[in-house]
Amino acid sequence: MGSIVVSKSVLSGEVEVSGAKNSALPLLAATILTDEEVILNKVPHLADVETMFDILRTLGKKVQYDRDSGVARVSGAVDKAHVPYDLVRKMRASFNVMGPLTVMLGEASTPLPGGCAIGVRPVDYHIEGLKKLGFEIFFEHGEIRARVGKKDEFVVVHLPFPSVGATEHIMSVATLLPGTTVIENAAMEPEIVDLQDLLNKMGARVRGAGTSKIIVEGVEKLHGCEHTIIPDRIEAGTYAIAILSTGGEGQVKNVVPEHLDALWSVLERSGAYVKRGTNYVYVKSPGKWHACDVNVLPYPGFPTDLQPQIVVYLSTAQGTSTVTENVFKTRFAHVAELVRMGANMKLKDNTLIIEGVEKLQGATVMGTDLRATAALVIAGFVAEGSTEVTQVEHIFRGYERVIEKFRGLGGVLEYRPGGVPEI
Numbered sequence: 001m002g003s004i005v006v007s008k009s010v011l012s013g014e015v016e017v018s019g020a021k022n023s024a025l026p027l028l029a030a031t032i033l034t035d036e037e038v039i040l041n042k043v044p045h046l047a048d049v050e051t052m053f054d055i056l057r058t059l060g061k062k063v064q065y066d067r068d069s070g071v072a073r074v075s076g077a078v079d080k081a082h083v084p085y086d087l088v089r090k091m092r093a094s095f096n097v098m099g100p101l102t103v104m105l106g107e108a109s110t111p112l113p114g115g116c117a118i119g120v121r122p123v124d125y126h127i128e129g130l131k132k133l134g135f136e137i138f139f140e141h142g143e144i145r146a147r148v149g150k151k152d153e154f155v156v157v158h159l160p161f162p163s164v165g166a167t168e169h170i171m172s173v174a175t176l177l178p179g180t181t182v183i184e185n186a187a188m189e190p191e192i193v194d195l196q197d198l199l200n201k202m203g204a205r206v207r208g209a210g211t212s213k214i215i216v217e218g219v220e221k222l223h224g225c226e227h228t229i230i231p232d233r234i235e236a237g238t239y240a241i242a243i244l245s246t247g248g249e250g251q252v253k254n255v256v257p258e259h260l261d262a263l264w265s266v267l268e269r270s271g272a273y274v275k276r277g278t279n280y281v282y283v284k285s286p287g288k289w290h291a292c293d294v295n296v297l298p299y300p301g302f303p304t305d306l307q308p309q310i311v312v313y314l315s316t317a318q319g320t321s322t323v324t325e326n327v328f329k330t331r332f333a334h335v336a337e338l339v340r341m342g343a344n345m346k347l348k349d350n351t352l353i354i355e356g357v358e359k360l361q362g363a364t365v366m367g368t369d370l371r372a373t374a375a376l377v378i379a380g381f382v383a384e385g386s387t388e389v390t391q392v393e394h395i396f397r398g399y400e401r402v403i404e405k406f407r408g409l410g411g412v413l414e415y416r417p418g419g420v421p422e423i
Protein backbone atom coordinates (compact mmCIF):
# COMPACT_ATOMS: atom_id res chain seq x y z
CA MET A 1 0.00 0.00 0.00
CA GLY A 2 1.10 3.57 -0.62
CA SER A 3 1.27 6.65 1.50
CA ILE A 4 0.43 10.33 1.45
CA VAL A 5 3.02 12.76 2.72
CA VAL A 6 1.32 15.85 4.13
CA SER A 7 2.90 19.15 5.21
CA LYS A 8 1.49 21.77 7.54
CA SER A 9 -0.88 23.96 5.50
CA VAL A 10 -3.69 26.42 6.00
CA LEU A 11 -6.64 25.23 3.89
CA SER A 12 -8.69 28.01 2.34
CA GLY A 13 -10.69 28.65 -0.83
CA GLU A 14 -13.36 26.57 -2.54
CA VAL A 15 -14.02 22.89 -2.91
CA GLU A 16 -16.80 21.10 -4.77
CA VAL A 17 -18.39 18.00 -3.29
CA SER A 18 -19.12 14.86 -5.37
CA GLY A 19 -22.18 12.60 -5.38
CA ALA A 20 -22.66 10.55 -2.21
CA LYS A 21 -20.84 7.22 -2.01
CA ASN A 22 -23.33 5.92 0.56
CA SER A 23 -26.20 6.70 -1.79
CA ALA A 24 -24.47 5.44 -4.92
CA LEU A 25 -23.86 1.98 -3.45
CA PRO A 26 -27.44 1.09 -2.37
CA LEU A 27 -28.88 2.78 -5.48
CA LEU A 28 -26.63 0.69 -7.72
CA ALA A 29 -27.69 -2.43 -5.78
CA ALA A 30 -31.34 -1.46 -6.40
CA THR A 31 -30.80 -1.51 -10.19
CA ILE A 32 -30.87 -5.30 -9.87
CA LEU A 33 -34.64 -4.97 -9.32
CA THR A 34 -35.31 -4.13 -12.99
CA ASP A 35 -34.01 -5.41 -16.33
CA GLU A 36 -34.57 -1.97 -17.87
CA GLU A 37 -31.96 0.77 -18.03
CA VAL A 38 -31.40 2.88 -14.93
CA ILE A 39 -29.36 6.02 -15.51
CA LEU A 40 -27.65 7.44 -12.44
CA ASN A 41 -26.04 10.88 -12.56
CA LYS A 42 -23.31 12.15 -10.22
CA VAL A 43 -21.93 8.71 -9.49
CA PRO A 44 -18.56 9.39 -7.85
CA HIS A 45 -15.48 7.64 -9.21
CA LEU A 46 -14.37 5.69 -6.16
CA ALA A 47 -12.84 2.31 -5.40
CA ASP A 48 -16.06 1.17 -3.64
CA VAL A 49 -18.21 2.21 -6.60
CA GLU A 50 -15.90 0.25 -8.94
CA THR A 51 -16.36 -2.78 -6.67
CA MET A 52 -20.14 -2.42 -6.95
CA PHE A 53 -19.84 -2.19 -10.76
CA ASP A 54 -17.76 -5.41 -10.71
CA ILE A 55 -20.44 -7.12 -8.63
CA LEU A 56 -23.22 -6.03 -10.99
CA ARG A 57 -21.25 -7.18 -14.04
CA THR A 58 -20.45 -10.52 -12.40
CA LEU A 59 -24.17 -11.01 -11.82
CA GLY A 60 -24.94 -10.39 -15.50
CA LYS A 61 -25.84 -6.69 -15.61
CA LYS A 62 -24.40 -4.34 -18.23
CA VAL A 63 -22.71 -1.30 -16.71
CA GLN A 64 -21.44 1.68 -18.68
CA TYR A 65 -19.75 4.41 -16.71
CA ASP A 66 -18.30 7.69 -17.85
CA ARG A 67 -16.03 8.85 -15.05
CA ASP A 68 -15.77 12.42 -16.37
CA SER A 69 -19.51 13.08 -16.42
CA GLY A 70 -20.31 10.68 -13.55
CA VAL A 71 -23.12 9.05 -15.55
CA ALA A 72 -23.67 5.33 -14.97
CA ARG A 73 -26.04 3.32 -17.15
CA VAL A 74 -27.04 -0.04 -15.75
CA SER A 75 -29.26 -2.44 -17.68
CA GLY A 76 -30.06 -6.07 -18.41
CA ALA A 77 -31.14 -8.99 -16.30
CA VAL A 78 -29.16 -10.68 -13.56
CA ASP A 79 -28.40 -14.30 -14.48
CA LYS A 80 -25.90 -15.45 -11.83
CA ALA A 81 -27.17 -16.32 -8.38
CA HIS A 82 -23.89 -16.08 -6.49
CA VAL A 83 -21.73 -13.15 -5.39
CA PRO A 84 -18.05 -14.21 -5.27
CA TYR A 85 -16.17 -13.99 -1.96
CA ASP A 86 -13.46 -11.71 -3.37
CA LEU A 87 -15.98 -8.94 -4.04
CA VAL A 88 -17.86 -9.30 -0.75
CA ARG A 89 -14.54 -9.26 1.13
CA LYS A 90 -13.60 -5.93 -0.45
CA MET A 91 -16.74 -4.12 0.60
CA ARG A 92 -19.43 -4.88 3.17
CA ALA A 93 -22.09 -2.92 1.28
CA SER A 94 -22.00 -5.73 -1.30
CA PHE A 95 -24.17 -7.74 1.10
CA ASN A 96 -27.06 -5.49 0.06
CA VAL A 97 -27.27 -7.13 -3.37
CA MET A 98 -28.29 -10.42 -1.76
CA GLY A 99 -31.98 -9.55 -1.21
CA PRO A 100 -32.60 -7.98 -4.64
CA LEU A 101 -30.79 -10.87 -6.34
CA THR A 102 -32.92 -13.41 -4.46
CA VAL A 103 -36.13 -11.58 -5.38
CA MET A 104 -35.21 -11.56 -9.07
CA LEU A 105 -33.94 -15.16 -9.32
CA GLY A 106 -35.93 -16.93 -6.58
CA GLU A 107 -32.76 -18.12 -4.86
CA ALA A 108 -29.26 -16.70 -4.39
CA SER A 109 -26.18 -17.03 -2.22
CA THR A 110 -23.38 -14.84 -0.98
CA PRO A 111 -20.51 -15.19 1.48
CA LEU A 112 -21.23 -13.64 4.88
CA PRO A 113 -19.28 -10.41 5.20
CA GLY A 114 -16.57 -10.54 7.86
CA GLY A 115 -15.63 -7.93 10.45
CA CYS A 116 -13.78 -4.78 9.51
CA ALA A 117 -11.58 -2.11 11.03
CA ILE A 118 -14.48 -0.16 12.53
CA GLY A 119 -16.07 -3.05 14.37
CA VAL A 120 -17.73 -6.46 14.19
CA ARG A 121 -20.58 -5.25 11.98
CA PRO A 122 -23.02 -8.19 12.02
CA VAL A 123 -25.86 -8.54 9.48
CA ASP A 124 -28.43 -10.09 11.84
CA TYR A 125 -30.99 -7.26 11.40
CA HIS A 126 -30.90 -7.78 7.63
CA ILE A 127 -31.42 -11.51 8.04
CA GLU A 128 -34.22 -11.23 10.59
CA GLY A 129 -35.93 -8.65 8.34
CA LEU A 130 -35.65 -10.81 5.24
CA LYS A 131 -37.04 -13.79 7.17
CA LYS A 132 -40.07 -11.68 8.16
CA LEU A 133 -40.55 -11.00 4.46
CA GLY A 134 -40.87 -14.75 3.97
CA PHE A 135 -37.30 -15.52 2.88
CA GLU A 136 -35.96 -18.94 3.81
CA ILE A 137 -32.36 -18.53 4.89
CA PHE A 138 -29.65 -21.17 5.28
CA PHE A 139 -26.04 -20.83 6.47
CA GLU A 140 -23.48 -23.14 4.91
CA HIS A 141 -19.68 -22.96 5.01
CA GLY A 142 -19.49 -19.20 5.62
CA GLU A 143 -22.13 -18.53 2.98
CA ILE A 144 -25.71 -17.48 3.26
CA ARG A 145 -28.28 -18.92 0.89
CA ALA A 146 -31.71 -17.34 0.58
CA ARG A 147 -34.91 -18.43 -1.13
CA VAL A 148 -38.05 -16.42 -1.70
CA GLY A 149 -40.91 -17.89 0.36
CA LYS A 150 -44.44 -16.82 1.14
CA LYS A 151 -44.82 -13.31 2.52
CA ASP A 152 -47.76 -12.37 4.75
CA GLU A 153 -50.05 -9.66 3.37
CA PHE A 154 -49.07 -7.21 6.13
CA VAL A 155 -45.63 -7.40 7.72
CA VAL A 156 -44.03 -5.14 10.31
CA VAL A 157 -40.24 -5.26 10.60
CA HIS A 158 -39.13 -3.52 13.78
CA LEU A 159 -35.38 -2.88 13.68
CA PRO A 160 -33.59 -3.20 17.05
CA PHE A 161 -31.37 -0.25 15.97
CA PRO A 162 -31.94 2.13 13.03
CA SER A 163 -29.40 0.38 10.79
CA VAL A 164 -28.82 2.18 7.50
CA GLY A 165 -27.92 -0.96 5.55
CA ALA A 166 -30.78 -3.07 6.95
CA THR A 167 -33.33 -0.30 6.27
CA GLU A 168 -32.11 0.00 2.67
CA HIS A 169 -31.99 -3.75 2.13
CA ILE A 170 -35.48 -4.49 3.48
CA MET A 171 -37.01 -1.45 1.76
CA SER A 172 -35.56 -2.43 -1.63
CA VAL A 173 -36.62 -6.07 -1.39
CA ALA A 174 -40.16 -5.23 -0.19
CA THR A 175 -40.88 -3.20 -3.34
CA LEU A 176 -41.35 -6.42 -5.34
CA LEU A 177 -43.03 -8.56 -2.69
CA PRO A 178 -46.83 -8.75 -2.35
CA GLY A 179 -48.77 -6.76 0.25
CA THR A 180 -47.61 -4.11 2.68
CA THR A 181 -44.30 -3.94 4.56
CA VAL A 182 -43.79 -1.49 7.40
CA ILE A 183 -40.27 -0.82 8.67
CA GLU A 184 -40.31 0.58 12.20
CA ASN A 185 -37.32 2.24 13.87
CA ALA A 186 -36.00 2.75 10.35
CA ALA A 187 -32.80 4.72 9.75
CA MET A 188 -33.62 8.32 8.71
CA GLU A 189 -30.44 9.24 6.81
CA PRO A 190 -30.72 11.38 3.64
CA GLU A 191 -29.36 8.40 1.68
CA ILE A 192 -32.52 6.46 2.61
CA VAL A 193 -34.64 9.27 1.17
CA ASP A 194 -32.50 9.18 -1.98
CA LEU A 195 -33.10 5.44 -2.31
CA GLN A 196 -36.85 5.94 -1.84
CA ASP A 197 -36.80 8.58 -4.59
CA LEU A 198 -35.03 6.22 -6.98
CA LEU A 199 -37.29 3.26 -6.17
CA ASN A 200 -40.41 5.38 -6.68
CA LYS A 201 -39.08 6.61 -10.05
CA MET A 202 -38.66 2.92 -10.90
CA GLY A 203 -42.38 2.40 -10.18
CA ALA A 204 -42.20 1.31 -6.53
CA ARG A 205 -44.64 2.55 -3.87
CA VAL A 206 -42.53 3.60 -0.90
CA ARG A 207 -43.28 6.37 1.57
CA GLY A 208 -42.02 7.62 4.90
CA ALA A 209 -38.26 7.64 4.22
CA GLY A 210 -36.63 10.32 6.35
CA THR A 211 -38.89 9.33 9.27
CA SER A 212 -38.60 6.28 11.51
CA LYS A 213 -41.53 4.51 9.78
CA ILE A 214 -41.29 3.45 6.15
CA ILE A 215 -44.23 1.87 4.35
CA VAL A 216 -43.76 -0.16 1.18
CA GLU A 217 -46.69 -1.39 -0.92
CA GLY A 218 -45.45 -4.18 -3.16
CA VAL A 219 -45.77 -3.86 -6.96
CA GLU A 220 -45.46 -6.49 -9.75
CA LYS A 221 -42.54 -4.99 -11.62
CA LEU A 222 -40.10 -2.08 -11.62
CA HIS A 223 -38.90 -0.18 -14.67
CA GLY A 224 -36.02 2.01 -15.85
CA CYS A 225 -35.57 5.68 -14.97
CA GLU A 226 -33.02 8.47 -14.54
CA HIS A 227 -31.93 9.82 -11.18
CA THR A 228 -29.29 12.19 -9.79
CA ILE A 229 -27.49 11.13 -6.62
CA ILE A 230 -27.48 13.57 -3.68
CA PRO A 231 -24.27 15.38 -2.64
CA ASP A 232 -21.95 13.52 -0.28
CA ARG A 233 -22.60 15.04 3.14
CA ILE A 234 -19.66 13.20 4.69
CA GLU A 235 -17.25 14.46 2.06
CA ALA A 236 -18.64 17.98 2.58
CA GLY A 237 -18.25 17.70 6.34
CA THR A 238 -14.71 16.36 5.97
CA TYR A 239 -13.60 19.41 3.94
CA ALA A 240 -15.37 21.84 6.27
CA ILE A 241 -13.65 20.26 9.29
CA ALA A 242 -10.31 20.20 7.43
CA ILE A 243 -10.53 23.93 6.65
CA LEU A 244 -11.40 24.82 10.24
CA SER A 245 -8.83 22.47 11.78
CA THR A 246 -6.08 24.37 9.95
CA GLY A 247 -7.43 27.80 10.94
CA GLY A 248 -8.61 28.58 7.39
CA GLU A 249 -11.79 29.78 5.76
CA GLY A 250 -13.57 28.59 2.67
CA GLN A 251 -16.63 27.56 0.77
CA VAL A 252 -17.79 23.99 0.39
CA LYS A 253 -19.98 23.77 -2.71
CA ASN A 254 -22.67 21.29 -3.79
CA VAL A 255 -23.94 20.65 -0.27
CA VAL A 256 -27.42 20.29 1.16
CA PRO A 257 -26.67 22.29 4.33
CA GLU A 258 -29.51 20.79 6.41
CA HIS A 259 -28.05 17.29 5.93
CA LEU A 260 -25.26 18.37 8.27
CA ASP A 261 -27.07 20.39 10.93
CA ALA A 262 -25.50 18.32 13.71
CA LEU A 263 -22.02 19.20 12.43
CA TRP A 264 -22.72 22.91 11.95
CA SER A 265 -24.07 23.12 15.48
CA VAL A 266 -20.86 21.59 16.95
CA LEU A 267 -18.68 23.90 14.85
CA GLU A 268 -20.70 26.95 15.90
CA ARG A 269 -20.52 25.95 19.55
CA SER A 270 -16.72 25.77 19.15
CA GLY A 271 -16.73 29.38 17.97
CA ALA A 272 -16.44 28.86 14.20
CA TYR A 273 -18.44 31.00 11.77
CA VAL A 274 -20.76 28.93 9.59
CA LYS A 275 -22.90 30.42 6.84
CA ARG A 276 -25.42 28.07 5.31
CA GLY A 277 -26.19 29.00 1.69
CA THR A 278 -28.73 27.38 -0.61
CA ASN A 279 -26.32 24.74 -1.90
CA TYR A 280 -23.06 25.70 -0.23
CA VAL A 281 -21.63 26.32 3.21
CA TYR A 282 -19.01 28.93 4.05
CA VAL A 283 -16.91 28.34 7.16
CA LYS A 284 -14.37 30.58 8.88
CA SER A 285 -12.06 29.69 11.73
CA PRO A 286 -12.08 31.87 14.85
CA GLY A 287 -8.29 31.32 15.16
CA LYS A 288 -8.64 29.56 18.49
CA TRP A 289 -11.67 27.45 19.25
CA HIS A 290 -13.41 25.96 22.28
CA ALA A 291 -13.76 22.37 23.36
CA CYS A 292 -17.15 20.71 22.75
CA ASP A 293 -19.04 17.58 23.74
CA VAL A 294 -20.13 15.51 20.76
CA ASN A 295 -22.63 12.67 20.88
CA VAL A 296 -22.39 10.42 17.81
CA LEU A 297 -25.82 9.06 16.91
CA PRO A 298 -27.85 7.87 13.93
CA TYR A 299 -29.20 10.70 11.72
CA PRO A 300 -30.14 13.43 12.50
CA GLY A 301 -27.47 13.07 15.20
CA PHE A 302 -23.78 13.70 14.66
CA PRO A 303 -22.57 11.21 11.99
CA THR A 304 -20.17 8.43 12.91
CA ASP A 305 -18.51 8.94 9.51
CA LEU A 306 -17.31 12.37 10.71
CA GLN A 307 -16.26 11.24 14.18
CA PRO A 308 -12.52 10.69 13.43
CA GLN A 309 -12.35 14.07 11.64
CA ILE A 310 -14.04 16.03 14.47
CA VAL A 311 -11.67 14.33 16.92
CA VAL A 312 -8.78 15.92 14.99
CA TYR A 313 -10.49 19.33 15.13
CA LEU A 314 -11.06 19.04 18.88
CA SER A 315 -7.50 17.82 19.52
CA THR A 316 -6.26 21.43 19.34
CA ALA A 317 -9.35 23.10 20.86
CA GLN A 318 -9.05 25.03 24.13
CA GLY A 319 -10.25 22.87 27.00
CA THR A 320 -11.59 19.37 27.44
CA SER A 321 -13.92 17.80 24.88
CA THR A 322 -15.71 14.48 24.93
CA VAL A 323 -16.77 12.43 21.93
CA THR A 324 -19.16 9.56 22.63
CA GLU A 325 -19.55 7.03 19.80
CA ASN A 326 -22.98 5.33 19.89
CA VAL A 327 -23.10 3.84 16.38
CA PHE A 328 -19.85 1.86 16.03
CA LYS A 329 -18.78 1.76 19.66
CA THR A 330 -15.21 0.63 18.92
CA ARG A 331 -14.52 3.01 16.01
CA PHE A 332 -11.43 4.60 17.56
CA ALA A 333 -8.46 3.17 15.61
CA HIS A 334 -7.33 6.72 14.75
CA VAL A 335 -6.85 7.62 18.43
CA ALA A 336 -3.56 5.77 18.95
CA GLU A 337 -2.16 7.37 15.78
CA LEU A 338 -3.23 10.88 16.87
CA VAL A 339 -1.61 10.33 20.27
CA ARG A 340 1.62 9.55 18.41
CA MET A 341 1.24 12.99 16.81
CA GLY A 342 1.09 14.65 20.23
CA ALA A 343 -2.68 14.67 20.84
CA ASN A 344 -3.79 14.17 24.43
CA MET A 345 -6.78 11.87 24.47
CA LYS A 346 -7.98 8.88 26.46
CA LEU A 347 -10.70 6.38 25.82
CA LYS A 348 -13.18 5.42 28.54
CA ASP A 349 -15.62 2.82 27.20
CA ASN A 350 -17.11 4.46 24.10
CA THR A 351 -16.26 8.01 25.18
CA LEU A 352 -13.08 9.73 24.12
CA ILE A 353 -11.85 12.44 26.47
CA ILE A 354 -9.76 15.00 24.62
CA GLU A 355 -7.54 17.54 26.38
CA GLY A 356 -6.81 20.19 23.76
CA VAL A 357 -3.10 20.70 22.99
CA GLU A 358 -1.39 23.74 21.38
CA LYS A 359 -0.16 21.81 18.37
CA LEU A 360 0.29 18.40 16.80
CA GLN A 361 3.63 17.09 15.54
CA GLY A 362 4.25 15.37 12.22
CA ALA A 363 4.86 11.61 12.43
CA THR A 364 4.46 8.45 10.41
CA VAL A 365 0.98 7.13 11.09
CA MET A 366 -1.15 4.35 9.66
CA GLY A 367 -4.58 4.60 8.05
CA THR A 368 -6.88 1.81 9.21
CA ASP A 369 -10.14 2.61 7.43
CA LEU A 370 -11.66 5.24 5.18
CA ARG A 371 -12.65 7.95 7.68
CA ALA A 372 -9.71 7.36 10.04
CA THR A 373 -7.38 7.85 7.08
CA ALA A 374 -9.10 11.09 6.08
CA ALA A 375 -8.75 12.27 9.70
CA LEU A 376 -5.02 11.52 9.71
CA VAL A 377 -4.53 13.48 6.49
CA ILE A 378 -6.28 16.44 8.16
CA ALA A 379 -4.04 15.97 11.21
CA GLY A 380 -1.08 16.11 8.80
CA PHE A 381 -2.14 19.60 7.63
CA VAL A 382 -2.45 20.71 11.27
CA ALA A 383 0.84 19.24 12.51
CA GLU A 384 4.26 20.89 12.60
CA GLY A 385 6.58 19.44 9.94
CA SER A 386 5.72 16.54 7.74
CA THR A 387 3.36 13.59 8.30
CA GLU A 388 3.35 10.35 6.36
CA VAL A 389 0.02 8.54 6.36
CA THR A 390 0.65 4.92 5.35
CA GLN A 391 -1.92 2.36 4.09
CA VAL A 392 -3.54 5.41 2.60
CA GLU A 393 -5.53 3.73 -0.19
CA HIS A 394 -8.49 3.46 2.16
CA ILE A 395 -9.11 7.12 1.40
CA PHE A 396 -9.77 6.40 -2.30
CA ARG A 397 -12.74 4.23 -1.30
CA GLY A 398 -14.71 7.32 -0.35
CA TYR A 399 -13.12 10.58 -1.51
CA GLU A 400 -13.16 11.39 -5.20
CA ARG A 401 -10.04 13.23 -6.51
CA VAL A 402 -9.03 13.81 -2.92
CA ILE A 403 -5.41 14.84 -3.62
CA GLU A 404 -6.57 17.35 -6.23
CA LYS A 405 -9.31 18.73 -3.98
CA PHE A 406 -6.99 19.25 -1.00
CA ARG A 407 -4.43 20.87 -3.31
CA GLY A 408 -7.17 23.18 -4.61
CA LEU A 409 -7.61 24.38 -1.02
CA GLY A 410 -3.88 25.04 -0.73
CA GLY A 411 -2.98 21.79 0.98
CA VAL A 412 0.56 20.53 0.46
CA LEU A 413 0.45 16.76 0.01
CA GLU A 414 1.95 14.11 -2.21
CA TYR A 415 0.66 10.63 -2.97
CA ARG A 416 3.28 7.89 -3.17
CA PRO A 417 1.56 4.93 -4.78
CA GLY A 418 2.24 1.49 -3.42
CA GLY A 419 0.54 -1.05 -5.60
CA VAL A 420 -3.11 -0.02 -5.62
CA PRO A 421 -3.79 2.54 -8.34
CA GLU A 422 -5.19 5.93 -7.38
CA ILE A 423 -8.59 6.46 -8.96
Ligand code: EPU
Pocket (backbone or CB within 6 Å): 021, 022, 023, 025, 092, 093, 119, 120, 121, 122, 123, 124, 125, 126, 127, 161, 162, 163, 164, 165, 166, 187, 304, 305, 327, 328, 329, 370, 371, 398
Ligand atom coordinates in the same frame (compact mmCIF):
# COMPACT_ATOMS: atom_id res chain seq x y z
N1 EPU B 1 -25.81 -3.55 13.15
C1 EPU B 1 -26.08 -4.78 13.72
N2 EPU B 1 -26.70 -5.72 12.91
C2 EPU B 1 -27.04 -5.48 11.63
C3 EPU B 1 -26.76 -4.22 11.07
C4 EPU B 1 -26.14 -3.26 11.86
O1 EPU B 1 -25.77 -5.03 14.88
O2 EPU B 1 -27.60 -6.37 10.99
C5 EPU B 1 -25.16 -2.51 13.97
C6 EPU B 1 -23.77 -2.16 13.46
O3 EPU B 1 -22.79 -3.07 13.92
C7 EPU B 1 -23.58 -0.76 13.98
C8 EPU B 1 -24.99 -0.19 13.88
O4 EPU B 1 -25.87 -1.30 13.83
O5 EPU B 1 -23.17 -0.79 15.32
C9 EPU B 1 -25.22 0.70 12.67
O6 EPU B 1 -24.81 0.07 11.49
P1 EPU B 1 -25.51 0.37 10.09
O7 EPU B 1 -26.16 -0.88 9.62
O8 EPU B 1 -26.33 1.59 10.22
O9 EPU B 1 -24.25 0.67 9.15
P2 EPU B 1 -24.03 0.17 7.67
O10 EPU B 1 -25.30 0.20 6.92
O11 EPU B 1 -23.24 -1.08 7.68
C10 EPU B 1 -23.64 2.55 6.69
C11 EPU B 1 -22.55 3.27 5.95
C12 EPU B 1 -21.37 3.46 6.88
C13 EPU B 1 -21.86 4.28 8.08
C14 EPU B 1 -23.04 3.60 8.76
C15 EPU B 1 -23.65 4.40 9.89
C16 EPU B 1 -22.86 2.57 3.67
C17 EPU B 1 -22.38 1.81 2.50
N3 EPU B 1 -22.15 2.47 4.80
O12 EPU B 1 -23.09 1.32 7.12
O13 EPU B 1 -20.40 4.20 6.15
O14 EPU B 1 -20.81 4.44 9.00
O15 EPU B 1 -24.07 3.35 7.79
O16 EPU B 1 -24.06 5.64 9.44
O17 EPU B 1 -23.87 3.27 3.58
C18 EPU B 1 -18.27 4.97 5.64
O18 EPU B 1 -18.75 5.55 4.66
O19 EPU B 1 -17.09 5.18 6.06
C19 EPU B 1 -19.07 3.98 6.38
C20 EPU B 1 -18.55 3.06 7.19
